[in-house]
Amino acid sequence: MLVDLSKTDLVYPSSCVTSSRAFIRAEPKTVEDFLRAYVAGIYLIKKNHPFAEKSFSKWLREKDPTIVQKSVAAYARLFKPAPFVRDKGIENVVRDLMKKRPEFKEYLGWPGPFRENGPLEKVLRDR
Numbered sequence: 001m002l003v004d005l006s007k008t009d010l011v012y013p014s015s016c017v018t019s020s021r022a023f024i025r026a027e028p029k030t031v032e033d034f035l036r037a038y039v040a041g042i043y044l045i046k047k048n049h050p051f052a053e054k055s056f057s058k059w060l061r062e063k064d065p066t067i068v069q070k071s072v073a074a075y076a077r078l079f080k081p082a083p084f085v086r087d088k089g090i091e092n093v094v095r096d097l098m099k100k101r102p103e104f105k106e107y108l109g110w111p112g113p114f115r116e117n118g119p120l121e122k123v124l125r126d127r
Helices: 021-026 028-047 049-059 065-078 087-098 102-107 118-126
Strands: none
Touching (some): 028 065, 028 118, 087 102
């Protein structure tokens, strides 16, 4: 490992989900079902390491138990139970986008256009 970015002060949304607002409006049940499964998956990886390891091994076809255990432990530490993206994380993504598209500069300090927490808030409230 060269560097563990999770142990630095860099804020970057490594475990976020994106969609268009048009899709969120057109397919609210699909969005809620997906987010419900996503949050349940986060819960499982944090609370049930044996199940998470078995799933990781199966779906990623990883046979080395040491790699599986270390991967599950790393993800369990990284995922937040409520996967909201912080403003600073959005700003860092905007800064990356600005390298190829300078017009994104207008969004610095203005994360609103890149965030729609309503569906996630509903899923968390209904749990």
